[in-house]
Amino acid sequence: MEHAERVLVAAGELFYRRGVRAVGMDDVRAASGVSLKRLYQCFPSKEALVVAYLERRDERWMSSLISSVEERPVKVAAVFEWLERWFGEDDFRGCGFVNAYGELGSTSEAVQEVVRRHKQRLRDYLRGLAAEAGAADPDLLAEQLLVLVDGATVTAMVNPLGAATAARAAGRAAAAAVTAACRE
Amino acid sequence: MEHAERVLVAAGELFYRRGVRAVGMDDVRAASGVSLKRLYQCFPSKEALVVAYLERRDERWMSSLISSVEERPVKVAAVFEWLERWFGEDDFRGCGFVNAYGELGSTSEAVQEVVRRHKQRLRDYLRGLAAEAGAADPDLLAEQLLVLVDGATVTAMVNPLGAATAARAAGRAAAAAVTAACRE
DNA sequence: TAGCCTAGAGAACGCTCGTTCTCTCGGGCA
DNA sequence: TGCCCGAGAGAACGAGCGTTCTCTAGGCTA
Numbered sequence: 001m002e003h004a005e006r007v008l009v010a011a012g013e014l015f016y017r018r019g020v021r022a023v024g025m026d027d028v029r030a031a032s033g034v035s036l037k038r039l040y041q042c043f044p045s046k047e048a049l050v051v052a053y054l055e056r057r058d059e060r061w062m063s064s065l066i067s068s069v070e071e072r073p074v075k076v077a078a079v080f081e082w083l084e085r086w087f088g089e090d091d092f093r094g095c096g097f098v099n100a101y102g103e104l105g106s107t108s109e110a111v112q113e114v115v116r117r118h119k120q121r122l123r124d125y126l127r128g129l130a131a132e133a134g135a136a137d138p139d140l141l142a143e144q145l146l147v148l149v150d151g152a153t154v155t156a157m158v159n160p161l162g163a164a165t166a167a168r169a170a171g172r173a174a175a176a177a178v179t180a181a182c183r184e
Numbered sequence: 185m186e187h188a189e190r191v192l193v194a195a196g197e198l199f200y201r202r203g204v205r206a207v208g209m210d211d212v213r214a215a216s217g218v219s220l221k222r223l224y225q226c227f228p229s230k231e232a233l234v235v236a237y238l239e240r241r242d243e244r245w246m247s248s249l250i251s252s253v254e255e256r257p258v259k260v261a262a263v264f265e266w267l268e269r270w271f272g273e274d275d276f277r278g279c280g281f282v283n284a285y286g287e288l289g290s291t292s293e294a295v296q297e298v299v300r301r302h303k304q305r306l307r308d309y310l311r312g313l314a315a316e317a318g319a320a321d322p323d324l325l326a327e328q329l330l331v332l333v334d335g336a337t338v339t340a341m342v343n344p345l346g347a348a349t350a351a352r353a354a355g356r357a358a359a360a361a362v363t364a365a366c367r368e
Numbered sequence: 369t370a371g372c373c374t375a376g377a378g379a380a381c382g383c384t385c386g387t388t389c390t391c392t393c394g395g396g397c398a
Numbered sequence: 399t400g401c402c403c404g405a406g407a408g409a410a411c412g413a414g415c416g417t418t419c420t421c422t423a424g425g426c427t428a
Contacts, residue, residue: 019290021205024415035376036417046416094286098338102278102286106203112342119342143339143346143353151335154282155327158296158303162327169327173361180360208385219406220387230386373426380419389410398401 004042004052006032011053016096020050020103050100051110057096058118066125075129076145076178080171083149087156087163094157095150122146135181144177188226188236190216195237200280204234204287234284235294241280242302250309259313260329260362264355267333271340271347278341279334306330319365328361 001009010032014023025046029036043049065082072078086092093099097115104111126149127142135141152170156163185193194216198207209230213220227233249266256262270276277283281299288295310333311326319325336354340347 019286021287022290025417026415036378037376040417093290095338098282098342099286101342102203102283103205106206106277116342119339140353140356143349144357147332147335147339147350147354147357149335150338151331151333154279154334154338155303155331158282158285158300165327166331169324170331172324172364173328173331173357176360176364177357180356180363209387210385220408221406224387369428371427374424375422376424377422378420381417383416384414386413387411389408391407391409393406394404396401396403398399 003034003038007034007039007042007049008052008056011049012056015050015053015100016057016093017091020100025049047104047108047110050104050108051114054097054100054111054114054118058114058121061096061118062121062125069129076133076174077171079126079129079145079149080152080167080174083152083156083170084164084167087153087160087167092156092160092163095153098150098154119146119150122149130178130181133178133182135178137181141177141181144181145174148174148177187218187222191218191223191226191233192236192240195233196240199234199237199284200241200277201275204284209233231288231292231294234288234292235298238281238284238295238298238302242298242305245280245302246305246309253313260317260358261355263310263313263329263333264336264351264358267336267340267354268348268351271337271344271351276340276344276347279337282334282338303330303334306333314362314365317362317366319362321365325361325365328365329358332358332361 007028011023011028014027014031025036025039028034028049029039032039034042039049043052065079068082069075069078072081097118100111101115105115123142123146126145127138130138130141130145133141148170152166155166159166191212195207195212198211198215209220209223212218212233213223216223218226223233227236249263252266253259253262256265281302284295285299289299307326307330310329311322314322314325314329317325332354336350339350343350
């Protein structure tokens with residue numbers, strides 16, 4: 001495995017689990033087995049590493065969602081079933097992008113930008129599902145689904161015991177929104 | 185004004201605007217005009233100050249929401265109209281609680297706890313509105329409204345240009361959820 | 369075999385910041 | 399008037415951490 005890849009795997013685990021600021025470059029070095037010197041050759045600063053981490057997470061998170069949803073007949077419902085499974089994972093700690101935004105958004109334009117891009121990609125994907133479901137206004141339904149996904153994730157993070165409840169409530173709200181969107 | 189109150193006013197502004205970690209105790213001292221020694225007499229640690237900030241913010245935020253909603257006839261809709269106005273304020277920077285959770289949740293139990301309490305208070309209030317609206321299952325509708333409020337806030341934070349769109353989309357999703365909840 | 373280049377380990381540096389300490393000054397009381 | 403107490407200003411301290419530097423060892427080439 002490439003050095004950069006090893007670093008990204010280790011950093012992805014650490015940053016998501018413990019938060020970006022709580023993880024030092026030396027922790028990344030120890031977990032990846034890549035020396036500091038080489039680490040800084042691959043990523044010239046911690047900010048660059050964080051941006052790369054978020055981009056990798058975007059790709060993997062979206063792929064997991066999409067591959068899970070695309071094999072189901074009722075795709076909008078499948079989104080929230082996937083969410084519920086995600087919320088139930090042991091290391092679930094909320095949305096890595098929202099957390100990173102809260103930690104670094106005030107100090108790093110680059111982080112802001114990559115988070116925005118991720119949410120836009122998710123919005124675009126949901127817009128496809130909305131159109132497929134027959135919404136009269138797919139942009140509106142996509143925005144509603146995005147709000148429900150992000151809201152359920154925040155609620156699940158703050159209150160892990162109610163995570164499944166939040167996912168199911170969001171799923172039912174999504175169904176109601178789809179119904180309303182198709183009736184227009 | 186009491187020293188503690190002066191500190192809380194200054195800290196509230198700074199912590200919300202720039203994030204908790206980006207604001208040092210010396211910034212709070214400078215903004216409040218209260219000496220460091222007295223500051224530490226009022227709040228024995230930065231964590232204690234952060235908790236007090238969040239508790240004060242909870243009280244004021246909920247009061248603002250409630251007083252605005254209670255004078256309207258259709259209260260659920262009023263929640264999202266209030267959100268849209270909030271999102272449009274100059275210094276809007278997302279949900280102070282979610283941001284604090286992202287910044288400090290991994291290191292401070294106390295912060296986690298106060299954020300959880302705030303969301304529970306909001307859920308309780310929304311449950312009252314859900315029951316009043318005639319929902320067959322007010323807990324479910326309350327959870328859905330909570331998810332919509334938090335989701336719209338996150339979306340508005342990440343993409344300020346689309347903040348009003350997010351608030352209105354959430355409001356329409358809420359209306360659909362109310363309709364569905366009353367039809368059961 | 370001798371010299372050079374690279375890479376890794378980890379020490380070092382500089383900065384930020386939470387927290388505490390010290391020094392000085394002013395005001396109230398005997 | 400002289401003393402004591404408290405309060406404020408700000409220096410100081412120590413820890414954490416991003417980033418860079420140094421030293422050493424090992425392998426490759428002539």
